[in-house]
Amino acid sequence: MKILVIGSGAREHAIAKALDKTADVYTYMGKKNPGLAKISKKCCVGDESNFDNIIKFAKSNDIKMAFIGPEAPLEKGIVDTLADVGICSVGPTRKAAQIETNKAFMRKLFEDYNIGGSVKYGTFYDLKEACDFIDTFDEAVVVKPIGLTGGKGVKIVGDQLADNDEAKKYVKEIFETKMGGFEGVVIEELLVGEEYTIQAFTDGCTLIPMPAAQDHPHAFEGNTGPITGGMGSYSDKNHLLPFLSKEDYDKSVQIMKDTIDAIRKEAEPYKGILYGQFMLTKDGPKVIEYNARFGDPESMNVLSIFNYDLAKVSKQIVEGKLDQVSFKNQASVCKYVVPENYPNTKAADTIIKVDEDKINDLGAQIYYAAVYQDDNDDIRLTSSRAIGVLAVDDTIEAAEKTCEKAISYIEGEVYHRSDVATTKLLNEKIEHMKEVKS
Numbered sequence: 540m541k542i543l544v545i546g547s548g549a550r551e552h553a554i555a556k557a558l559d560k561t562a563d564v565y566t567y568m569g570k571k572n573p574g575l576a577k578i579s580k581k582c583c584v585g586d587e588s589n590f591d592n593i594i595k596f597a598k599s600n601d602i603k604m605a606f607i608g609p610e611a612p613l614e615k616g617i618v619d620t621l622a623d624v625g626i627c628s629v630g631p632t633r634k635a636a637q638i639e640t641n642k643a644f645m646r647k648l649f650e651d652y653n654i655g656g657s658v659k660y661g662t663f664y665d666l667k668e669a670c671d672f673i674d675t676f677d678e679a680v681v682v683k684p685i686g687l688t689g690g691k692g693v694k695i696v697g698d699q700l701a702d703n704d705e706a707k708k709y710v711k712e713i714f715e716t717k718m719g720g721f722e723g724v725v726i727e728e729l730l731v732g733e734e735y736t737i738q739a740f741t742d743g744c745t746l747i748p749m750p751a752a753q754d755h756p757h758a759f760e761g762n763t764g765p766i767t768g769g770m771g772s773y774s775d776k777n778h779l780l781p782f783l784s785k786e787d788y789d790k791s792v793q794i795m796k797d798t799i800d801a802i803r804k805e806a807e808p809y810k811g812i813l814y815g816q817f818m819l820t821k822d823g824p825k826v827i828e829y830n831a832r833f834g835d836p837e838s839m840n841v842l843s844i845f846n847y848d849l850a851k852v853s854k855q856i857v858e859g860k861l862d863q864v865s866f867k868n869q870a871s872v873c874k875y876v877v878p879e880n881y882p883n884t885k886a887a888d889t890i891i892k893v894d895e896d897k898i899n900d901l902g903a904q905i906y907y908a909a910v911y912q913d914d915n916d917d918i919r920l921t922s923s924r925a926i927g928v929l930a931v932d933d934t935i936e937a938a939e940k941t942c943e944k945a946i947s948y949i950e951g952e953v954y955h956r957s958d959v960a961t962t963k964l965l966n967e968k969i970e971h972m973k974e975v976k977s
């Protein structure tokens with residue numbers, strides 16, 4: 540079976556690596572990712588929003604199925620466009636992808652279908668009404684542009700926004716700049732607790748969840764500094780998290796199943812990967828947001844312990860016949876190596892040296908992200924996350940140690956968070972959750 544992977548980051552590297560076990564992987568990417576290029580039967584470097592080019596590449600290689608990595612082409616309707624020329628996709632149609640690309644759609648769906656785990660919120664297309672809502676809302680708020688903003692649009696009072704006056708100024712900016720493509724905003728209550736991710740395979744009717752994972756969005760040690768795409772994540776041997784019980788995991792999965800049923804009724808069957816970003820609060824799991832694709836870095840956690848045939852599962856998803864999958868009972872830790880000053884980096888283009896042999900000898904794995912291979916085969920940094928380093932072991936503690944050793948074999952103008960998945964940080968999370976629930 541031939542499968543075309545679209546996208547150029549570590550998430551797509553992890554997807555391609557899993558597919559490569561049983562399928563012929565072709566890739567279409569914005570820049571030459573060395574990991575993807577090595578796996579691919581054939582790769583094409585081109586603009587990921589140029590669907591004509593993607594179709595040309597797929598047709599010239601007689602490809603009938605695609606796996607869409609990032610959200611941007613989903614928003615532009617790549618799945619619908621490929622379907623028009625007979626190529627089916629692991630990824631939702633434009634309408635179904637609104638669960639990520641339109642936050643007003645997502646919150647209304649929860650309201651209309653009475654789905655659990657929702658929050659107090661308001662959607663506004665009028666600036667004054669939005670500001671009045673903030674004035675009368677007697678709790679801290681979260682301000683969200685309605686459309687996609689590359690993870691940079693959500694701002695929280697008490698974090699990026701000092702108070703409600705700053706929140707109102709930010710709302711004005713969203714309206715004036717049409718941030719995320721909408722002259723509107725969603726304002727929500729601030730959730731307190733521990734965040735976690737559950738990803739799932741779905742064919743639009745059946746939903747099969749993957750192990751839970753927890754990402755670390757803050758740039759610096761101790762969960763401080765600016766919010767990033769994610770500095771590292773872990774998953775545990777029992778597929779839960781040290782602070783997440785089976786009962787709360789099951790409740791979260793039920794919310795995801797109800798969401799898929801609602802999307803099918805409201806829009807179209809959602810076929811692909813659903814990523815649920817949850818907050819475990821004193822009242823149980825609440826949905827922060829959904830993504831219409833695998834997480835990055837969380838894809839690396841789950842795909843490294845995936846114990847089934849991803850190509851077969853992909854076929855079942857597009858045919859609406861999703862059946863079963865399985866994951867190894869092992870823990871995983873992924874840490875991102877990022878350019879100095881990230882996330883405020885300017886494209887550095889400096890060389891990063893990776894001793895893949897030494898890393899492989901440790902049993903660790905690397906996934907190339909926002910780097911590119913130049914004409915001399917040197918790997919160069921850009922302005923974003925460079926390499927995901929992943930280790931799998933019987934415990935989070937052992938995997939974390941291997942991950943740290945592996946990172947010592949990467950040289951360049953880079954840094955990483957050494958505290959991700961350490962016992963100290965995990966204990967802090969357990970204690971935090973106890974406080975929240977008390």
Ligand code: GLY
Nearest residue numbers: 754769834835836
């Ligand atoms: N880890 C955050 C994301 O994938 O969006």
